[in-house]
Amino acid sequence: MLQSPSTSGNCEAGAARQCDMQDGKFITFEGIEGVGKSTNIDYLVELIEAHGHTVLQTREPGGTPIAEDIRRILKEHGDEPMSDVAELLLMFAARSINVNNAIRPALAAGTWVVSDRFTDSTRAYQGGARGFPQASIEWLADFVHGDLQPDLTILLDAPVETAMQRAGRRGDPDRFEVEQADFFSKARETYLQLAAQEPERFVVVDVSRDLDSVRADIGQIATLLLSN
Ligand code: ATM
Numbered sequence: 001m002l003q004s005p006s007t008s009g010n011c012e013a014g015a016a017r018q019c020d021m022q023d024g025k026f027i028t029f030e031g032i033e034g035v036g037k038s039t040n041i042d043y044l045v046e047l048i049e050a051h052g053h054t055v056l057q058t059r060e061p062g063g064t065p066i067a068e069d070i071r072r073i074l075k076e077h078g079d080e081p082m083s084d085v086a087e088l089l090l091m092f093a094a095r096s097i098n099v100n101n102a103i104r105p106a107l108a109a110g111t112w113v114v115s116d117r118f119t120d121s122t123r124a125y126q127g128g129a130r131g132f133p134q135a136s137i138e139w140l141a142d143f144v145h146g147d148l149q150p151d152l153t154i155l156l157d158a159p160v161e162t163a164m165q166r167a168g169r170r171g172d173p174d175r176f177e178v179e180q181a182d183f184f185s186k187a188r189e190t191y192l193q194l195a196a197q198e199p200e201r202f203v204v205v206d207v208s209r210d211l212d213s214v215r216a217d218i219g220q221i222a223t224l225l226l227s228n
Contacts, residue, residue, distance in 0.1 A: 024112040031156035034167030047222040059116035061094035070094040075174040128190025
């Protein structure tokens, strides 16, 4: 049974974004590789649009032409090593562009935004897996997007072995795909800790179950979101 996320708009006391009845909702999907983000994002977007809202679907790193260029650099697995610091800063550089040029303008225009990853990915991968202190990541998050926080984060969760089997890699692995199970275990653990720390923002969906059960959960989340 899913818990009801706190999605009653942006005007609650202490809400991360400023109160504005015109604002769209900002929803993020998180999870390690192989948890089926694309299919579930498409399904949620379909349900929101069917309810009459306009939706901007984006992804991180990426989402705008410059940010997509940064994505290519980040994923490339070439001869020259990428330092962990450069990786962290490039994630936030891409995010700054996506937030300023796409996400904030869309929300201000009343468009809903559904993003494949956001800052929780940095907490999980650069923080949990690469080992950067979470305090440094929080400083950068505040510097780059200040009061902008997702209204709801859907964490698609499965054991690392299940997710890696499902990922079914094609072609040359990118710089993240070459990482071993231990790296993804640390990312997953961090995600689960984040979800436990902020139960009002996160909904955790167990995607190791059959597709119909997962789809039913996404439908239930959509109903809750759209009734608020
Ligand atoms: P996908 O779009 O395929 O999820 O790949 C993006 C990769 O970037 C992903 N790799 N894996 N697994 C996670 C990684 N990533 C970070 O390390 N930090 C971030 O802040 C973001 C947004 C993504």
